[in-house]
Each structure stands twice: as C-alpha cells, then as structure tokens.
Amino acid sequence: xxxxxxxxxxxxxxxxxxAQLATAQSATPGTVRYTVTDLGTLxxxxxxxxxxxxxxxxxxxxxxxxxxDGPQHAFVWYGRGPLIDTGTLxxxxxxxxxxNLWGQAPVLSETAxxxxxxxxxxxxxxxxxxxxxIWKNRKLTALxxxxxxxxxxxxxxxxxxxxxxxxxxxxxxxxCKSAMPSQLFRYQAAIWEPSGKVRELRxxxxxxxxxxxxxxxxGQAVGTSGLCSNTVLPLLQPxxxxxxxxxxxxxxxxxxxxxxxxxxxANSINNAGQVAGTSQFTDGTVHSFFWTRNxxxxxxxxxxxxxxxxAPCCNTLNDRGQVVxxxxxxxxxxxxxxxQNNVIxxxxxxxxxxxxxxxxxxxAINDAGEIVGQGLINGxxxxxxxxxxxxxDAGSEVGRPKAILTEVERQRLRQQLRSSRLGAWxxxxx
Numbered sequence: 001x002x003x004x005x006x007x008x009x010x011x012x013x014x015x016x017x018x019a020q021l022a023t024a025q026s027a028t029p030g031t032v033r034y035t036v037t038d039l040g041t042l043x044x045x046x047x048x049x050x051x052x053x054x055x056x057x058x059x060x061x062x063x064x065x066x067x068x069d070g071p072q073h074a075f076v077w078y079g080r081g082p083l084i085d086t087g088t089l090x091x092x093x094x095x096x097x098x099x100n101l102w103g104q105a106p107v108l109s110e111t112a113x114x115x116x117x118x119x120x121x122x123x124x125x126x127x128x129x130x131x132x133x134i135w136k137n138r139k140l141t142a143l144x145x146x147x148x149x150x151x152x153x154x155x156x157x158x159x160x161x162x163x164x165x166x167x168x169x170x171x172x173x174x175x176c177k178s179a180m181p182s183q184l185f186r187y188q189a190a191i192w193e194p195s196g197k198v199r200e201l202r203x204x205x206x207x208x209x210x211x212x213x214x215x216x217x218x219g220q221a222v223g224t225s226g227l228c229s230n231t232v233l234p235l236l237q238p239x240x241x242x243x244x245x246x247x248x249x250x251x252x253x254x255x256x257x258x259x260x261x262x263x264x265x266a267n268s269i270n271n272a273g274q275v276a277g278t279s280q281f282t283d284g285t286v287h288s289f290f291w292t293r294n295x296x297x298x299x300x301x302x303x304x305x306x307x308x309x310x311a312p313c314c315n316t317l318n319d320r321g322q323v324v325x326x327x328x329x330x331x332x333x334x335x336x337x338x339x340q341n342n343v344i345x346x347x348x349x350x351x352x353x354x355x356x357x358x359x360x361x362x363x364a365i366n367d368a369g370e371i372v373g374q375g376l377i378n379g380x381x382x383x384x385x386x387x388x389x390x391x392x393d394a395g396s397e398v399g400r401p402k403a404i405l406t407e408v409e410r411q412r413l414r415q416q417l418r419s420s421r422l423g424a425w426x427x428x429x430x
Contacts, residue, residue: 033351034347034386036385039051039382045068049374053314054366055100056367057101058366059078061076061099062074062372063095071093083383084138086107088109089112090112091113091128097314100157101159109131111131114127114129115129132154133154152190153167155214156221158215161193168185168186172185187211188203189221189244201221204252207226210223210252211225211231212246216273227241239263255275256296256297258281258297267313268317275317276288276291276323277291286309288311301342302344312326312361320369322369324363324371333404335359357377359384372386
C-alpha cells in the first residue's frame with residue numbers, strides 16, 4: 001500500500017507540474033524556447049553519447065562510449081551527477097531506453113557468445129548473440145526469449161514495469177534472408193511482465209513476424225508486422241508493412257497507412273492511446289504520422305527540403321500530443337524537430353541564437369516538454385536535455401542557420417554512430 005500511495009502521489013505531482021506548464025504555454029503562444037544542457041559522456045575527450053529516452057521525473061537513458069570510436073555502453077542518468085554505465089551482458093555493445101519512474105531501464109545488449117547460426121540480430125556487425133535485459137536496483141539482468149528463440153531485443157517500458165520489444169521464436173524461414181541476409185528465424189513482438197515472464201504479441205492476420213517499440217501505462221503497445229521477406233529489424237533500417245497498436249489483451253489493430261506508404265511503423269504511444277510513427281514511400285522519402293482513434297492517421301508534414309522526417313521509437317510522443325524526431329535534407333544533414341499544434345519546427349530555431357549546439361536528433365519528450373537526444377557541441381556528439389523556458393529572451397527571434405556537414409564530418413558521424421540505432425539512418429542511400 002505504501003508503494004502504491006507513493007507512486008500515486010508522485011504521478012499526481014508530476015501531472016500538476018505538466019498541467020501548469022501547459023497552461024503557461026497556451027497563455028503565451030509562440031514564446032516557448034529551450035535551454036540545452038550537456039549530459040556529458042562516459043569517457044573523456046573524443047567520446048560520444050546519445051540520449052534515447054526520458055521520463056516525467058527528468059531521468060534519461062541512452063548509450064555512449066568510454067574510448068574514442070569504441071563500442072557503445074548503455075547509460076542511465078538520474079537528474080544529477082555523471083552518466084551511469086550499466087555495462088553489458090558480456091559483449092561489446094549495449095544501449096538503454098526508459099527509465100520508468102522506478103528507475104528501471106530496458107537494455108539491449110550483445111553477449112560474449114557468437115551466434116551459433118551466424119545471425120546478426122543486434123545489427124551491429126558483430127554476429128554475437130543479442131539479448132534483452134533490465135537495469136534494476138543498479139544491476140543488469142538478462143531477460144528470457146520466446147520459446148525456441150536465441151535472440152531478443154527490448155526497447156519500451158512503462159511505469160508498471162512492463163517492457164516491449166521482440167524475440168526470435170526458433171521457427172526457421174528461408175524468406176527472412178530477402179530482407180536481412182543473416183537472418184534465419186522468425187521473430188515476434190513480445191511483452192515482458194515485471195516478473196520477467198515473456199509472452200508473444202501476435203502479428204496481424206496473414207503476417208509472419210513483428211516487433212514492438214512503445215508501451216503506455218494502460219498496457220497498450222505499438223509496433224509493426226509483416227512477412228519475414230519484407231520486414232527489417234529496428235537497428236538495421238526499420239521497415240514494416242502494417243503499423244499496429246496491440247490492445248491490453250494482445251489483440252493487434254491495424255492503424256492504416258499514409259497514402260502511398262509502403263512501410264508503416266508505429267513507434268510511440270501515449271496514455272490517451274494516441275500514436276506517432278513513420279511511413280516510407282516508394283520514392284524512398286519518409287514522413288511521420290500522428291494517429292488518433294477518432295481521426296485516424298494524418299501526416300505531420302515536413303520542413304522545406306526534407307527527404308526523411310522521422311519520429312523514432314520509443315517515447316517521441318507525450319500526453320499533450322507533442323511529437324519530436326529528426327529530419328534529413330537531400331545531402332543527409334540531420335536536424336531535430338518538434339511538432340505541436342499541427343506545426344512542425346526545427347528545434348534549433350527554438351534555442352538561443354548564440355548557442356554552441358546544433359541539435360541533430362530528438363529522441364524522446366516527456367509530459368513537461370523536456371526533450372532529449374543527440375547534438376553537436378564543439379565538434380563532438382553529446383547527449384542533450386532541452387528544457388522549455390517561457391519568454392522570448394530565452395531563444396532566438398529568427399531561425400538559426402542549419403548545420404551543413406562536410407563530408408569529413410559526415411564520415412566521422414557515421415563512424416561514431418556505427419554501434420547506435422541512429423547510425424542506421426545515416427547509412428541509408430541517397
């Protein structure tokens with residue numbers, strides 16, 4: 001009872017704070033700007049970090065390296081002090097999402113074991129076994145796979161301690177190689193209960209594989225499903241056919257598609273059941289979408305010159321309907337965006353004109369409007385926390401020039417992100 005009361009009290013206070021901020025913002029339209037905090041790295045100069053998720057307490061999770069160009073380790077940050085390295089399950093790489101309000105974080109990690117079938121389930125090029133884990137009580141513990149499966153990944157977590165992701169099932173399928181050359185077995189979206197027990201989230205009727213990205217506090221999850229021949233695992237270059245919302249009982253619901261979309265992935269879900277995701281079209285362009293039960297799916301729109309507009313997994317949509325992500329121009333220069341009140345804005349236009357930051361990837365937003373991701377500062381890639389501030393003096397009055405990366409900078413960016421989910425987008429062909 002004490003734990004339940006504590007959780008209720010904490011959530012209540014956070015809800016009040018978010019409501020107060022929302023009221024202030026609506027009373028002064030167009031005046032919200034952002035101040036940017038450098039979260040640092042796990043190592044010294046030349047190392048990088050990226051924030052993938054945050055919660056309503058302002059805590060952050062992501063990954064970074066300890067040595068320049070070294071492998072990535074998952075980290076968590078509890079609002080102060082240095083980043084905390086969660087370590088790995090024995091392999092070189094790991095990354096974290098969450099944490100939830102209890103400080104628990106889902107972690108995907110390579111193990112020290114080479115995959116016996118030569119698969120590369122983590123899509124990091126090492127062909128090591130890939131498993132999901134939970135960071136809890138400052139300890140990293142491996143989670144089970146679905147029956148027969150040798151690999152799994154976990155990504156989203158809610159405040160009840162439920163985790164979603166996907167796991168191999170041990171069902172061999174020769175068509176998987178059409179989409180992923182090393183993949184031999186089917187995989188399914190899955191949910192891990194607080195007890196650690198895992199159960200399958202079945203794909204849409206007629207589909208054979210699927211994966212889940214996000215989960216809300218109602219137990220509703222989102223992701224995609226398709227055939228093993230046309231569905232690609234998230235860290236490689238995520239691709240799916242049917243954007244799905246799984247209800248609490250595990251029933252899949254097809255959310256539809258933007259007109260002309262051939263790949264449709266639901267990436268994030270808020271506690272109202274609203275969904276954000278992406279659709280890719282036949283010409284290779286990518287748009288983000290916003291879905292509601294009453295109005296269905298609508299295009300978030302794009303910024304001038306955008307080729308890809310991505311609202312990634314797993315917490316890029318908050319309970320106020322704000323969506324964050326990143327976009328690329330035709331030369332693959334990335335930049336972060338914020339979409340609110342049906343208007344999409346480059347996040348760099350909302351920070352001070354003289355800021356040393358160029359915000360490249362916005363990866364998550366909480367109900368207070370705090371945004372986390374990765375940006376360039378003094379030539380290095382660091383995790384950032386962008387905090388909304390009321391008042392025109394907090395930000396630029398005119399748009400800041402978009403950063404145009406040189407080919408050397410772009411190659412360095414690819415090199416530093418090769419063991420990160422962000423690297424997949426940079427590797428996409430023009």
